[in-house]
Amino acid sequence: MITKQKGTYDIYGDLAKKRAYVNEVLDALCEKYNYGYIETPVFEASELFHRGVGESTDMVQKETYDFIDRGDRSITLRPEGTAGVVRWFIENKLYGNLTDPVKVYYNMKMYRYERPQSGRNREFTQWGFECFGSDDVMSDAEVISLAYNAYRLLGLDNITIKINSLGDTESRNNYREALIKYFKPKIKDLCEDCQNRLEKNPLRILDCKVDAENEIIKNAPKTLDYLNEASLERFNKLKELLDLMDINYVVDTNLVRGLDYYNHVVFEVVLDDSYALGGGGRYNGLVETLGGPSVPGVGFAMGYDRTILAMEEHNVNIPINDSIDVYLLYVSETEKETAAYLTQDLRMNGFITETDMMGKSLKGQFKSVDRFNSKYLIVLNDEKLADNKITIKDNKTKEEEDININDLVDYLDMHM
């Protein structure tokens, strides 16, 4: 038997319906924020992610799906959405007429070569959005608000936004130096992973789970102390705006994010104070890094699969239509012919319609009616058809009546 590849999954049945619902909610919300839908290719030149996401990140170093195509090109399946969207932004020269910000959202499959576990797969979906062209904290606030409202509209109320600021490049570099200086003499007291992180990515020591309660980490220099004046000021302004928007946030000075491109505000959406459902931040240098002009940007990505899992775990009511409108039962060949054109008629008039295609007995067809959870059932009978009559039965009240076959659609319109 050929089985699915590790970390992939098929989407069907109730899960497919749940996802359709979530898509509907998110699409409608993005429309309100005036973000346009975008899809970028699943694969891109490997270089895009190496330069965009950052050569030193684990995501690029050991988690990408890379291959050489038949034209000897080095290709990578996208591990995240932002780099591709930035490539699109640059390639189409959308920076040329930035009278207003360029705002897009996406809902795309991503690929990372990881060990699957709860809420994590090799092929997974991220829903996210990006805003280019504004360096105003207003755009930070808009992005955070969009992320925040998305979860709330989906019924996840116990949401907190963790925010922090890495500051501009100058602030970030100063902070990095300060951290290395601080941790170097103490590093032996931290876990093995932290020791590896010291040179590679000292910011990550801050959100180490093993040493989370360690005084050394608790007393480490704080990002906010290393922000220069302008950076600090904009961070304070952002908090002011978030307060005004009534967004539930907390400042977490240990929040750093793994991708190299972030500066200024970084934020994470956490559920029940711990479980990360999504994250984002500002990336003012990224467009330039990828060969465009200096254009600021800010964005967010939701772990879509994780979010649906969280909704299930929190028993959020996800509306799923698990019933049909009409089931037609027949026995004789002429009744079957009637069923053929009636199903056609009903479906084209908007009714979800089923009939037997398995050669079932009448009893079997009745069982199907219940399995399909049909609201109405129609029993075709040659004797009645001779008078243009059909029997329609309300499957809930069990009341049935004979009506003229030509009145069927009107009858259903009136009763449903």
Next chain:
RNA sequence: GCGAAGUUGGUGAAGUGGUUAACACGCCGGAUUGUGGCUCCGGUAUGCAUGGGUUCGAUCCCCAUACUUCGCCCCA
């Protein structure tokens, strides 16, 4: 990349180194020859993830592989 546990029909699962692999749900058929959902009766795995090995004999023991679940790393 590292670690732990798992994998028996459509489903939930019991079970044993040796004839026909429990039980339940579901499904199909009949009782009820065109109005079901209750009840009763009957049927329903060429086979215990895959490939090797040990054995007179393996679903059960051993090894490998795949996949699943959970954790680490990392991330969403």
